[in-house]
Amino acid sequence: xxDLPATLGAMTTPVDPSPPGGPGPHGAQGLxxxxxxxxxxxxxxxxxxxxxxxxxxxxxxxxxxLDVPAGSFYGLVGPNGAGKTTMLSMAxxxxxxxxxxxxxxxxxxxxRPDEAKATLGVLPDGVRLxxxxxxxxxxxxxxxxxxxxxxxxxxxTADLLQAFDLGADADTFxxxxxxGMTKKIALGSAMIHAPRTxxxxxxxxAVDPVSxxxxxxxxxxxxxxxxxxxxxxxxxxLVQRMCDHVAVLAAGQVLAAGTVDDVRGEQTLExxxxxxxxxxxHSGGLSWLRGS
Amino acid sequence: MVARFLTLKLTLMxxxxxxxxxxxxxxxxxxxxxxxxxxxxxxxxxxxxxLEDPAWAGLAITLGGALTVLGWWLIPIFAxxxxxxxxxxxxxxxxxxxRTLVAxxxxxxxxxxxxxxxxxxxxxxxxxxxxxxxxxxxxLVGAVLGVATCVIGSRAxxxxxxxxxxxxxxxxxxxxxxxxxxxxxxxxxxWLTNGxxxxxxxxxxxxxxxxxxxxxEQAAAVVGWTPFGxxxxxxxxxxxxxxxxxxxxxxxxxxxxxxxxLVWDRALARxxxxxxxxxxxxxxxxxxxxxxxxxxxxxWAVTARxxxxxxxxxxxxxxxxxxxxxxxxxxxxxxxxxxxxxxxATGPFVAxxxxxxxxxxxxxxxxxxxxxxxxxxxGRADRWGRAIPMLVMGPLVSAATVVxxxxxxxAWHLTLxxxxxxxxxxxxxxxxxCAVSAxxxxxxxxxxxxxxxxxxxxxxxxxxAQGLGFLVTLGLSVPVFGVGIAALLLGGVSWGIATLAVxxxxxxxxLVLAVRFGARVYNSRLPELLQQVQSFP
Numbered sequence: 032x033x034d035l036p037a038t039l040g041a042m043t044t045p046v047d048p049s050p051p052g053g054p055g056p057h058g059a060q061g062l063x064x065x066x067x068x069x070x071x072x073x074x075x076x077x078x079x080x081x082x083x084x085x086x087x088x089x090x091x092x093x094x095x096x097l098d099v100p101a102g103s104f105y106g107l108v109g110p111n112g113a114g115k116t117t118m119l120s121m122a123x124x125x126x127x128x129x130x131x132x133x134x135x136x137x138x139x140x141x142x143r144p145d146e147a148k149a150t151l152g153v154l155p156d157g158v159r160l161x162x163x164x165x166x167x168x169x170x171x172x173x174x175x176x177x178x179x180x181x182x183x184x185x186x187x188t189a190d191l192l193q194a195f196d197l198g199a200d201a202d203t204f205x206x207x208x209x210x211g212m213t214k215k216i217a218l219g220s221a222m223i224h225a226p227r228t229x230x231x232x233x234x235x236x237a238v239d240p241v242s243x244x245x246x247x248x249x250x251x252x253x254x255x256x257x258x259x260x261x262x263x264x265x266x267x268x269l270v271q272r273m274c275d276h277v278a279v280l281a282a283g284q285v286l287a288a289g290t291v292d293d294v295r296g297e298q299t300l301e302x303x304x305x306x307x308x309x310x311x312x313h314s315g316g317l318s319w320l321r322g323s
Numbered sequence: 324m325v326a327r328f329l330t331l332k333l334t335l336m337x338x339x340x341x342x343x344x345x346x347x348x349x350x351x352x353x354x355x356x357x358x359x360x361x362x363x364x365x366x367x368x369x370x371x372x373x374l375e376d377p378a379w380a381g382l383a384i385t386l387g388g389a390l391t392v393l394g395w396w397l398i399p400i401f402a403x404x405x406x407x408x409x410x411x412x413x414x415x416x417x418x419x420x421x422r423t424l425v426a427x428x429x430x431x432x433x434x435x436x437x438x439x440x441x442x443x444x445x446x447x448x449x450x451x452x453x454x455x456x457x458x459x460x461x462x463l464v465g466a467v468l469g470v471a472t473c474v475i476g477s478r479a480x481x482x483x484x485x486x487x488x489x490x491x492x493x494x495x496x497x498x499x500x501x502x503x504x505x506x507x508x509x510x511x512x513x514w515l516t517n518g519x520x521x522x523x524x525x526x527x528x529x530x531x532x533x534x535x536x537x538x539x540e541q542a543a544a545v546v547g548w549t550p551f552g553x554x555x556x557x558x559x560x561x562x563x564x565x566x567x568x569x570x571x572x573x574x575x576x577x578x579x580x581x582x583x584x585l586v587w588d589r590a591l592a593r594x595x596x597x598x599x600x601x602x603x604x605x606x607x608x609x610x611x612x613x614x615x616x617x618x619x620x621x622x623w624a625v626t627a628r629x630x631x632x633x634x635x636x637x638x639x640x641x642x643x644x645x646x647x648x649x650x651x652x653x654x655x656x657x658x659x660x661x662x663x664x665x666x667x668a669t670g671p672f673v674a675x676x677x678x679x680x681x682x683x684x685x686x687x688x689x690x691x692x693x694x695x696x697x698x699x700x701x702g703r704a705d706r707w708g709r710a711i712p713m714l715v716m717g718p719l720v721s722a723a724t725v726v727x728x729x730x731x732x733x734a735w736h737l738t739l740x741x742x743x744x745x746x747x748x749x750x751x752x753x754x755x756x757c758a759v760s761a762x763x764x765x766x767x768x769x770x771x772x773x774x775x776x777x778x779x780x781x782x783x784x785x786x787x788a789q790g791l792g793f794l795v796t797l798g799l800s801v802p803v804f805g806v807g808i809a810a811l812l813l814g815g816v817s818w819g820i821a822t823l824a825v826x827x828x829x830x831x832x833x834l835v836l837a838v839r840f841g842a843r844v845y846n847s848r849l850p851e852l853l854q855q856v857q858s859f860p
Contacts, residue, residue: 124850145699148698204607
């Protein structure tokens with residue numbers, strides 16, 4: 032079982048990777064990808080092909096293929112339970128896919144995980160931190176695990192603490208942090224090794240508006256400098272303003288993907304999203320709630 | 324309204340049955356066990372009443388009842404978070420009059436395995452007085468009052484202490500105290516019974532029994548006037564015909580209940596308007612701590628983190644606090660048997676326990692382990708990092724234990740072989756832990772939870788993982804044990820040196836091989852390990 036995806040990766044990796052085909056520059060290949068040979072985009076920051084994952088009876092992700100162009104600010108949106116976290120976990124080495132694989136800057140993540148992970152910074156959603164460490168210690172720990180030298184770690188830790196406005200709480204245990212502070216320190220741990228690609232699952236959840244604006248500035252600067260950011264979010268407005276590319280995921284499949292302007296057309300992203308996903312109720316509803 | 328609380332509690336209990344088979348089995352086992360205890364207690368008290376003297380039964384009820392009240396009042400302080408099904412905070416948003424809320428919670432508090440068991444024992448033992456109808460009536464009233472004292476007092480104490488109990492610092496301290504108490508219960512009881520035997524053992528045959536009885540009578544006379552025993556002693560006071568005493572004790576019992584009710588009511592009123600908040604201050608640690616004192620490599624990063632957790636996480640520091648107690652426990656047990664074998668075995672035993680204590684390290688990390696996965700930490704770095712603090716601290720602690728045990732037993736000639744056995748088992752069990760923990764991960768108390776609380780439904784996985792680790796360690800330790808036992812039997816310095824050499828060299832070899840194996844397993848199962856800890860309940 033454990034080496035199945037590895038053999039699958041070797042089997043499906045083309046010896047001579049052909050240039051990316053399929054409809055559109057970064058079109059919704061998810062629906063047609065399965066029968067085609069899995070050709071990936073070697074220039075993409077992240078290129079996933081035919082990802083499948085099943086938990087018991089529930090298929091969480093069914094045949095997702097996506098290309099995240101290098102240097103893009105990529106938003107991943109979808110309703111609750113759409114498979115965003117599962118998809119991102121499989122694209123970052125946290126969860127082994129049942130089928131399919133991911134290429135990080137042309138490196139097959141599931142065949143050569145160490146090489147691929149070195150260029151990735153990941154903020155997973157819903158995991159604990161080593162919260163008996165202080166904020167400073169946690170950042171240091173993350174840097175040391177990446178094999179960085181002492182001077183760099185110390186310098187970047189100080190920078191990150193300052194950038195995320197955590198300087199005053201650097202020596203407080205993370206277990207005593209608020210939800211927003213915890214999110215920020217986790218984000219810092221994902222960035223300390225200066226990865227080429229950042230994959231952030233719900234990075235703005237519980238973060239106050241001022242900190243969120245600071246984080247957005249940091250991420251924009253990072254993208255301007257050539258980095259790639261992938262964020263998942265529920266907040267359409269935020270994605271529309273912040274991202275240049277977007278993918279809409281629902282029920283484990285990609286419904287639309289491309290530049291934000293292509294996906295939303297004339298509508299706002301939120302309206303387009305509701306159209307794609309469905310489930311909006313147009314009846315009056317709860318009439319008894321109004322009179323009282 | 325009270326009936327609705329009762330229904331709510333019963334529904335919650337019913338839902339736990341639906342949730343998991345193992346939980347259901349655990350619940351049924353607890354119920355059967357409790358029923359057994361109830362039946363035995365009632366039979367014992369009944370036998371005392373009918374075969375001996377009803378006065379004896381009265382003594383037993385008074386003292387046992389007082390202990391029960393003490394248990395109801397004190398256990399929730401240590402076993403925090405065990406039963407929060409009807410946390411008053413959850414009713415804040417419903418407009419329920421406080422009087423109703425208090426009554427509802429009190430009745431609902433009875434609906435649990437210990438609650439029902441207490442009621443059954445209280446009523447059942449009252450029938451020890453069935454031959455004297457008047458006293459029986461008093462006994463039944465006393466039983467009801469006693470149960471009320473248990474439940475209301477317990478609720479009053481937990482509600483008053485809730486703000487304190489919610490602070491992390493307090494929970495950590497209490498956790499360690501509780502772990503120490505649990506370990507010390509055995510020796511304490513042994514010591515107490517020893518003390519009683521010594522104090523009454525002066526005159527032999529026949530005298531001892533009456534002396535113990537006299538001791539109990541004195542104790543019961545005092546306890547009967549305290550809030551703990553007053554309600555339970557009513558029947559025996561009535562049996563003795565001490566009417567003035569009966570009135571006084573009824574007053575004490577009723578006063579206790581009234582006071583507890585008042586305290587609970589006040590505390591609840593306060594709790595309902597002040598939602599739980601974390602302790603603002605929180606802990607602080609200056610600078611990098613252990614991280615500043617190690618080379619900057621992934622292996623040493625894991626080492627520094629592990630060492631920090633050993634001191635700061637009560638789930639680890641609790642088990643560290645036990646280690647110095649083990650020799651004490653062993654000392655008492657060998658004193659009662661007059662055989663020092665157990666005491667001398669402490670050193671190797673402590674070493675083995677220490678090495679075994681890291682056998683589920685990833686389970687203790689819980690999902691924080693995701694950082695290792697996303698960073699792509701190499702198996703060797705992870706495995707060695709977790710082992711190094713043990714390899715630094717373990718030899719010191721086990722050597723100190725060995726020296727202390729041979730000193731007490733005055734068996735200095737056994738120092739070398741015992742050291743060899745200790746180092747050998749430390750190295751082997753550490754190595755096996757490093758290998759096993761990469762393959763078998765089972766649920767443990769989550770970060771921040773009481774280490775005394777073992778997760779529901781994890782029993783099977785725990786037994787399999789620990790049993791396997793134990794068997795493998797035992798099998799791999801055979802060479803060390805062989806030489807060690809030869810040394811203990813044959814004596815002589817050369818055998819001692821041989822044991823030490825075999826222990827250290829062979830142990831180191833096993834450690835290196837096991838870590839290498841563990842690292843390989845770790846590297847191939849990294850995402851599966853994370854998925855396992857994520858699936859913990």
